[in-house]
Amino acid sequence: MLLAVSVHAQKRRAVRHPSAPVVQPPQTIVLAPSKDNTLYENGTGALSNGAGPHVFAGSNAGGGRRRAVLAINLAQIPRGSRVTRVSLKMRVSMSISASSVSLHALLADWGEGLSNAGVSNDGGGAPSQTNDATWIHRFYPNVRWTTPGGDFVSAPDAPPAPVLNEVTWETAQMVTRVQQWVDEPATNFGWIVIGNESFTRSAQRFDSREAPAATRPALTIEYVGPPAAGAAGPGPR
Numbered sequence: 386m387l388l389a390v391s392v393h394a395q396k397r398r399a400v401r402h403p404s405a406p407v408v409q410p411p412q413t414i415v416l417a418p419s420k421d422n423t424l425y426e427n428g429t430g431a432l433s434n435g436a437g438p439h440v441f442a443g444s445n446a447g448g449g450r451r452r453a454v455l456a457i458n459l460a461q462i463p464r465g466s467r468v469t470r471v472s473l474k475m476r477v478s479m480s481i482s483a484s485s486v487s488l489h490a491l492l493a494d495w496g497e498g499l500s501n502a503g504v505s506n507d508g509g510g511a512p513s514q515t516n517d518a519t520w521i522h523r524f525y526p527n528v529r530w531t532t533p534g535g536d537f538v539s540a541p542d543a544p545p546a547p548v549l550n551e552v553t554w555e556t557a558q559m560v561t562r563v564q565q566w567v568d569e570p571a572t573n574f575g576w577i578v579i580g581n582e583s584f585t586r587s588a589q590r591f592d593s594r595e596a597p598a599a600t601r602p603a604l605t606i607e608y609v610g611p612p613a614a615g616a617a618g619p620g621p622r
Contacts, residue, residue, distance in 0.1 A: 409610035416604045418594040420497035421455035422518045425510040430519035432510030435497040438595045443580025443588035456575025457604045465611030468564040472555035476600040479590035484581045485545035489537040491574040495523040537577045
């Protein structure tokens, strides 16, 4: 007797795997300041140097304090990126004596006007112009710092570093700070450079963003971009 064998073809469902995020390779970007200036100690805010080729930090021969401020626009770094390394290099073009300088995050916005003290006597500053940052102003002549000399975080993002022909800061706290600025651009007011103000003749002259490209301040940032959506998984099988 013949037995009829029934064979049922099985239908296989297509299996689609979810897309896996694509890990971005590390990238490095070097940025110059978008603005910089010098706060010259002065009770009326009459001095600034927004468009000058140098910025200063420390105390001059008469004990007058100078503090450099600089900010860097980080818009080129995609939101969601992870910052892994940060260094800031500034070239010293003149020094009265050996000293050290530290880096502190600023807590309020400030301006760069058209004041320009030139080259030979810029340690003394130039008359402040509209929107210049000064010792008492964030934006000359009407918007003031809460504290003369700038509003900044007391704990440095980079502790005092010795000054030779140039100074380079690179710390874990700088990575944390730049990560904050990438995540929350509205908090990015830049840094203030503070020299040793405990003795006279400690002032250091740095090239500013108006200097030639080779010597202007340079912020190097290494980061990993946000994960990108991967390609579609395997098709039906």
